Amino acid sequence: MPQDHRSAKSVRVLLAEDQGMMRGALALLLGLEPDIEVVAQVAAGDEIVDAALRSRPDVALLDIELPGRSGLDAAADLREEVPDCRVLILTTFGRPGYLRRAMEAGAAGFLVKDGPVEDLATAIRRVLGGETVIDPALAAAALSAGPSPLTARERDALNASVDGATVADIAAKLHLSESTVRNYLSSAIGKTGTRNRMEAVRAARQQGWL
Numbered sequence: 001m002p003q004d005h006r007s008a009k010s011v012r013v014l015l016a017e018d019q020g021m022m023r024g025a026l027a028l029l030l031g032l033e034p035d036i037e038v039v040a041q042v043a044a045g046d047e048i049v050d051a052a053l054r055s056r057p058d059v060a061l062l063d064i065e066l067p068g069r070s071g072l073d074a075a076a077d078l079r080e081e082v083p084d085c086r087v088l089i090l091t092t093f094g095r096p097g098y099l100r101r102a103m104e105a106g107a108a109g110f111l112v113k114d115g116p117v118e119d120l121a122t123a124i125r126r127v128l129g130g131e132t133v134i135d136p137a138l139a140a141a142a143l144s145a146g147p148s149p150l151t152a153r154e155r156d157a158l159n160a161s162v163d164g165a166t167v168a169d170i171a172a173k174l175h176l177s178e179s180t181v182r183n184y185l186s187s188a189i190g191k192t193g194t195r196n197r198m199e200a201v202r203a204a205r206q207q208g209w210l
Contacts, residue, residue: 010037011128014057014085016074018043018066022113023208028063029117036121045069052082059124062107063089064098072101079106086127090120097148098210099138109133148209149191158204161197 013030015038017023027038034134040055044049052060060078062071069077073088088109089102102110111120112135114116123133150158153174160170167185171178185197192203204210 010035011124012043012055012057013057013124014038014040014052014055014060015041016045016048016060016062016066016071017090018063026117029179030121033121036124043067044134045071045074047197048074049077049081052078052085057085058128059086059088061088061120061124063149064089072098072105072107075105075107088123088127088133095203095206095208096194099134100147100210101208110138111135112138113202136201141142148204148207150204152182152190152210154178154184154191155204155210158188158197158201159179159210161185162197163203 013032013036015023015027017026018135023041023043027041028037030038040051042051042068045066048060048069050060050073050108060075060082064071066074071089071091075089078085078087085105086109088111089098089107090111090113091098092113099110101111109132110121111123111133126133148155156174157170158171165173165184167181170176170185171181172182174181176184185200187194188204189197189200192200194200194203203209
C-alpha cells in the first residue's frame with residue numbers, strides 16, 4: 001500500500017516572534033500543515049536556547065528584532081547548544097547585512113515576512129532536508145552590497161552607543177579604555193561616511209551591519 005504522508009513524523013518547529021498577534025497567527029497557520037507541529041513559542045531572544053533544549057525542535061523560526069537577544073545572536077547560540085536544530089530567519093527587515101550575518105551564525109535560511117505561509121512551510125521542509133533557502137531578491141542585494149566594513153569591536157562600540165551612552169559608559173561596558181573607544185567610534189564613523197556616532201549607528205542599522 002502507498003505510504004500515507006500524513007502519518008509521517010511531523011516537523012517540530014520553535015517559533016520566536018515578539019509580536020503576539022503575529023506569533024499566534026504564524027503558529028495557527030503552520031499548525032494547519034499536516035506535517036508541521038509548533039512545539040514552542042517564545043517572545044524574547046534570550047528564551048530561545050532554553051526553549052529549544054526543552055522542546056528539541058527540528059527547525060527554529062526566528063525573527064531578528066527580539067528583546068533580550070537578537071535572532072542572529074540566538075542562531076549562533078543554537079548552533080553551539082542545539083546543533084541538530086536548523087535555523088530559518090524570518091524578518092520584516094530585508095537588509096543585505098542581516099543576510100550575511102545570518103549565514104555567518106549558521107542559519108540555513110532567510111526569508112522576509114511578506115510571502116505566503118505555503119512558501120514558509122515549504123522552506124521549513126527544505127531546510128530540514130539539508131537545503132539552504134534564501135529570498136532571491138535579498139541574495140542579489142547582499143552580493144551587490146558586499147561585506148560589512150566594520151570590525152567586531154567597532155560594531156560593539158556602536159551598539160553600546162545607543163540611548164545616549166557616554167564614552168565613559170561604553171568603555172566601562174566593553175572593558176576598554178576611553179581612548180580606545182574613541183578610536184573605534186571614529187573609525188566606524190569614517191567607514192559609514194557619517195558625521196557622528198548616532199548617524200553611524202543609524203547608517204549601520206539600515207545596512208544590517210548591527
